[in-house]
Each structure stands twice: as structure tokens, then as C-alpha cells.
Amino acid sequence: MWVPKGLEGVIVASTELTKIDGQAGRLIYRGYDATELAGNVPYEAVAHLLWLGGLPAEAELLQLREKLGRSRALPVVVEDFLHSVAKVAEPLSVLQTSVSILGGLDSTKSASTVNASIALTARMPTIVASFNRFRHNASPLQPRADLSHAANYLYMLTGKEPRPEHVRALDSYFTLLADHGLGASTFVARVAASTLTDVYSAVVAAISALKGPLHGGAPIYVWEMLQSIGRPESAREWLRECLAKGDRIMGFGHRVYRTEDPRSKVLKRLAKELVKPDLFHLASTVESEARELLREDHPNRVIDTNVEFYSSLVLDAVGIPPELFTCTFACARSVGWTAHIVEQRKDNRLFRPESEYKGPADLDLHGLQKTEA
Ligand SMILES: CC(C)(COP(=O)(O)OP(=O)(O)OC[C@H]1O[C@@H](n2cnc3c(N)ncnc32)[C@H](O)[C@@H]1OP(=O)(O)O)[C@@H](O)C(=O)NCCC(=O)NCCS
Structure with missing residues (x-):
């Protein structure tokens, strides 16, 4: 039996949410090109699209914004937890545990999957920002319901009125x-949701998978790589050494795209507007040196920039510290995870694949020599 490793090319669910055309380099959310949505409609409208099936009318958008704004504050017990671990714990684990605590506290969590999704999406940025403020010996700020999702996150991190170009860039990042x-x-979230567990628990599972450097952990490594290379003249040599050691160049390659990740193009444009020349x-x-070296090493496989490469520049430019990059990715993806959970629950069947057993069979227990206990 042939088993495709990593389930490459295997279809395991039907979805109306997102289509990725890996050959053409296109990403579609319910029929709309994600790169066109980014910057043209607010992230909250994209959340409405993914959760509820269509872009919102003005009144619907207002209503969703109000709901998100009302749901941002954290229960005291979560704040206490954030305070207690601020100096010792790694940010994504803290976010994950806080989501778990929120789930434990929400007695209505299974009443409406969409309402739980809204509450969770509203609170994740508050968790990250409050944790960061505790780390820097500052008190968390009260979230502001008058600000958009992106603007409020920046406000809670810095305590300052965010600059409009930073809000626009972060809003686009969230959409992308x-x-x-x-x-x-997301696969992990759907698998968990298929057991009919609650939204919070499925998102806790998703965050575990996001943590790895092959998934959401990459942007901090991209950032560290750029710091370590330091000057454009050193790029080729540094990258050659990286590949010679058998390491991967972070921010490059994708399981599905066989061309440049379309999100990378938009983020590159934003980075050009925002970062120092x-x-x-x-x-x-x-980027260009890595692309060339990877082409030499893999003439038959396109390994191009993925979403993480320019994300690191954009996130840094809007004022997000590198150690919060993956948490910020999680805040953006909470909408996708929860939309998939909603979809999974609408037409559920428990995920239960099988594995190909390659171990021995029929070993003789009685033929074993007895060992002294
Ligand atoms: C994202 C990623 C896991 C997808 O990989 P994948 O589809 O599973 O591809 P594979 O791991 O099968 O790699 C295929 C070949 O390309 C090489 N390759 C893929 N990405 C590479 C990279 N970023 N740097 C160097 N080589 C890379 C692999 O070493 C492998 O070479 P081999 O066939 O000689 O063994 C992979 O490209 C990667 O590790 N990228 C770096 C981490 C990153 O940026 N993650 C964020 C993803 S959004």
C-alpha cells in the first residue's frame, strides 16, 4: 500500500471557505481573491465573509464590530495568569493556555459556535498585548471598542494612538x-472539532501545530536570518553556508504553491512602503539570492518566497516585537480556524483515518526468557 507522506495531495474535507491555486499562485476566500480583499475591505468584513458566508452590508459590519469590541476584555483569572507567567514563559504557549482557560470559563461555549468564534477572536489580541505589557512591567490597557480590530491591537501593545498607515498594513496582514x-x-482544528469538542479546545490544538518552525514559527527565524546576514553583500555567502549545512532558508518554500506565494507579493509591497530603504x-x-541558489539546488521544484518572508518586515515596521510574530499570526488565523470549525460542525463526520502497520506480528510471548523483576 502506498501512503503519501504528510497526506500530500490527499483531499480530506470539502470546503466552501478557501481555495488555493498552487500553480497560478492564487488564494480565494469564498470566491474573492484574498489579495484584493486585503486593504480594500476591513479584516472584520473578511471575518464576516468566512464565518457567515458573505461580505457584510454596512449595518452587519457595524454589528460585528460592536460585538468584537464588547468581547475584548479578559476575565480577571486570565489576567492573573498572564501576570504570573510574564517573566518566564514563551508567548505562544501562554496564548494557548489562556485560550484553554477562556474555554474552561465560558459556560455557553457550545451554545453558538459563531458566537464563541467571535469571543475568541476578540480576546486573543488582548491576551497577547496584556502579556507583553506585563513582561515590560506595565499594566495591561483596557481594550477600546471604538477602534478596529487591528488598531485596537496596536493600541493595546503600545498605549499610543496607532498611525493610520500601520493600522492599514496590519489590517491587510490579518486579512492575508x-x-x-x-x-x-487548521487540519488539526478540524480533526479536533470532528469529535464535537468546543471551539476553544479545537483552537488550543491548532495553536500547538502552529508553533513549529515549519508552519507559523518561521517569521522570527526570517527576522533573525536578516539580522545575522546584516549586509546585502554577505547574503550569498551566508545562504550558501546555510544550505551547505543542510538547513532550510526560512520564509521560502511551500507545500502547495509552485510559484511565489500571492500573499508575499502584497506583503513585499507593504514592506517597501513601511520599512527603512x-x-x-x-x-x-x-530574496533574489536565495531564489537563485534554491533554483540551482532544485531545478525541478520552484521554491519561492512564502508568506513568512515579508511578514517579518511588516510586523516589525508596525511595532510588533519579533517574539510576538507567531502570536500575531495566531490572532489573524483565529478567524480561519474557527470558520473551519463552524463548517466542520455543520456536516460532521469524525476523522478516523487508518495507518499502515509495519511492525512484526505473531511474536511469541511464551518463547521469551523470563527476566528477574
Ligand atoms: C514550508 C515547507 C515545510 C514545505 O515543504 P514541503 O512541501 O514539505 O517540501 P519538502 O520538505 O518535501 O522539500 C522538498 C525539497 O525542497 C527543499 N526545500 C524546501 N524548502 C526549502 C527551504 N526553505 N530551504 C531549503 N531547501 C528547501 C527540501 O530540502 C527538499 O529537498 P530534497 O528533495 O533534496 O530533500 C518547506 O518549504 C520549509 O521547510 N520551508 C522553510 C520554513 C518556512 O518558511 N515555513 C513557513 C511556511 S508558510
């Missing part, structure tokens, strides 16, 4: 990262 088919974390020049030099 909102969903991406069955990436490992020297840094942008360094990143674009690393």
Missing part, C-alpha cells in the same frame, strides 16, 4: 493570514 485551507494547524534592500537581496 486569515485562512489558508488545510495548513497543519536599507532594510528593504537587504531583504530583497536575500
Whole structure:
């Protein structure tokens, strides 16, 4: 029996949420090109599209914004937890545990999957921002219902009125990262949801999968790579050494895209507008050198920039510290995870694949020599 490793090419669910055309480099959310949605409609409208099936009318958008705004504050017990671990714990684990605590506290969590999705999406940025403030010996700020999802996140992180160009860039980032088919974390969320567990628990499972460097953990490594390369003239040598050691170049390659990740193009444009020219020049030099070296090593496989490469520049430019990059990815993807959970529950069947057993059979227990206890 042939078993495709990593389920490559295997269809395991039907969805109306997202289509990825890996050959053409297109990402579609319920019929709309995600790269056109980014910057043209607010993230909250994209959330409405994914959760409820269509882009909202003005009144519907207002209503969703109000709901999100009302749901942002954290229960005291979560704040206490954040305070207690602020100096010692790694951010994504803290986010994951906080989501778990929120689930434990929400007695209505199974009443409406969409309402739980809204509550969770509203609170995840508050968790990340509050944790970060505790880490820096500052008190968390009360979320502001008058700000958009992206603006409020920036406000809670910095305590300052966010700059409009930063809000626009983060809003676009949120939209571009909102969903991406069955990436490992979303698949895990759907598998968990298929047991009819609650939304929070399924998202806790998703965050576990996001943590790995092959998935959402990559942007901090991209950032560290750029810092380590330092100057455009050093890029080729550095990348050659990286590949010679058998390491992967972070921010490159994708299981599905056989061309440039369409999200990367938009993020590159945003990075060009936002970051200092020297840094942008360094990143674009690393990009072109890496592309060339990877083409030499893999002439038959296109390994191009993925979403993480320019994400790191955009997130840094809007004021998000590198150690919060993956948490910020999780905040964006909460909409996709929960939309998949909603969809899974609408037409559920428990995931229960099988494995090909390759171990021995019929070993003789009685033929074993007895060992002294
Ligand atoms: C994302 C990723 C896991 C997808 O990989 P995949 O579809 O499973 O591809 P494979 O792991 O099968 O790799 C195929 C070949 O390309 C190489 N390759 C893939 N991405 C590479 C990268 N970023 N740098 C160097 N080589 C890479 C592999 O080493 C492998 O080479 P081999 O056939 O000689 O063994 C992979 O490209 C990667 O590790 N990228 C770096 C991490 C990253 O940016 N993650 C964020 C993803 S959005």
C-alpha cells in the first residue's frame, strides 16, 4: 500500500471557505481573491465573509464590530495568569493556555459556535498585548471598542494612538493570514472539532501545530536570518553556508504553491512602503539570492518566497516585537480556524483515518526468557 507522506495531495474535507491555486499562485476566500480583499475591505468584513458566508452590508459590519469590541476584555483569572507567567514563559504557549482557560470559563461555549468564534477572536489580541505589557512591567490597557480590530491591537501593545498607515498594513496582514485551507494547524482544528469538542479546545490544538518552525514559527527565524546576514553583500555567502549545512532558508518554500506565494507579493509591497530603504534592500537581496541558489539546488521544484518572508518586515515596521510574530499570526488565523470549525460542525463526520502497520506480528510471548523483576 502506498501512503503519501504528510497526506500530500490527499483531499480530506470539502470546503466552501478557501481555495488555493498552487500553480497560478492564487488564494480565494469564498470566491474573492484574498489579495484584493486585503486593504480594500476591513479584516472584520473578511471575518464576516468566512464565518457567515458573505461580505457584510454596512449595518452587519457595524454589528460585528460592536460585538468584537464588547468581547475584548479578559476575565480577571486570565489576567492573573498572564501576570504570573510574564517573566518566564514563551508567548505562544501562554496564548494557548489562556485560550484553554477562556474555554474552561465560558459556560455557553457550545451554545453558538459563531458566537464563541467571535469571543475568541476578540480576546486573543488582548491576551497577547496584556502579556507583553506585563513582561515590560506595565499594566495591561483596557481594550477600546471604538477602534478596529487591528488598531485596537496596536493600541493595546503600545498605549499610543496607532498611525493610520500601520493600522492599514496590519489590517491587510490579518486579512492575508486569515485562512489558508488545510495548513497543519487548521487540519488539526478540524480533526479536533470532528469529535464535537468546543471551539476553544479545537483552537488550543491548532495553536500547538502552529508553533513549529515549519508552519507559523518561521517569521522570527526570517527576522533573525536578516539580522545575522546584516549586509546585502554577505547574503550569498551566508545562504550558501546555510544550505551547505543542510538547513532550510526560512520564509521560502511551500507545500502547495509552485510559484511565489500571492500573499508575499502584497506583503513585499507593504514592506517597501513601511520599512527603512536599507532594510528593504537587504531583504530583497536575500530574496533574489536565495531564489537563485534554491533554483540551482532544485531545478525541478520552484521554491519561492512564502508568506513568512515579508511578514517579518511588516510586523516589525508596525511595532510588533519579533517574539510576538507567531502570536500575531495566531490572532489573524483565529478567524480561519474557527470558520473551519463552524463548517466542520455543520456536516460532521469524525476523522478516523487508518495507518499502515509495519511492525512484526505473531511474536511469541511464551518463547521469551523470563527476566528477574
Ligand atoms: C514550508 C515547507 C515545510 C514545505 O515543504 P514541503 O512541501 O514539505 O517540501 P519538502 O520538505 O518535501 O522539500 C522538498 C525539497 O525542497 C527543499 N526545500 C524546501 N524548502 C526549502 C527551504 N526553505 N530551504 C531549503 N531547501 C528547501 C527540501 O530540502 C527538499 O529537498 P530534497 O528533495 O533534496 O530533500 C518547506 O518549504 C520549509 O521547510 N520551508 C522553510 C520554513 C518556512 O518558511 N515555513 C513557513 C511556511 S508558510
